[in-house]
Amino acid sequence: MLASTAAAADLTGQATVIDGDTIEIHGQRVRLWGIDAPESDQLCRNDDSEQYRCGQKAANDLDTFIAHRPVECVEVDRVRYRRAVAVCAVAGVDLAEWLVKNGLALDWPQYSKGAYAAVHDKAEQLDRGMWGGSFVEPWRYRACRRTGGSPVTCSDQQ
Numbered sequence: 001m002l003a004s005t006a007a008a009a010d011l012t013g014q015a016t017v018i019d020g021d022t023i024e025i026h027g028q029r030v031r032l033w034g035i036d037a038p039e040s041d042q043l044c045r046n047d048d049s050e051q052y053r054c055g056q057k058a059a060n061d062l063d064t065f066i067a068h069r070p071v072e073c074v075e076v077d078r079v080r081y082r083r084a085v086a087v088c089a090v091a092g093v094d095l096a097e098w099l100v101k102n103g104l105a106l107d108w109p110q111y112s113k114g115a116y117a118a119v120h121d122k123a124e125q126l127d128r129g130m131w132g133g134s135f136v137e138p139w140r141y142r143a144c145r146r147t148g149g150s151p152v153t154c155s156d157q158q
Helices: 002-010 054-066 095-101 117-125 138-146 151-155
Strands: 012-019 022-025 028-032 070-079 083-090
Touching: 012 054, 022 070, 028 070, 028 095, 054 095, 083 095, 095 117, 138 151
Parallel strands: 028 083
Antiparallel strands: 012 022, 012 070, 022 028, 070 083
């Protein structure tokens, strides 16, 4: 019991945003559970079909939302490199849900089992964030990059 309490305490504090779905607290990387945000070098198209760095936008908007407030995370799992996967909140607001609600990340049903599906669907209906233009799902973007594609070729729908 003490070990889990200590681990939970270590996941509370001021966070540094690494990318749209990863933060760092006290030197520990934490992946937000149940969602997938665009990669830092990933490009999306806005409603005028102009490319923009949607992964960078997700990270910047998350950093602005957190605004140096304390982040509280409850670890759900551990993945490669012993990185924590957690549900994290600021002032009671689930960061993953906030990202999906604003069209900055997607519900990742493979992991979330649809936990953010309703918020995802609402963001899509309202053309929020990435939904206002076009994009490649982050998991497809990463797969393309692993096979040698460039950020530009992997970012456009094929």
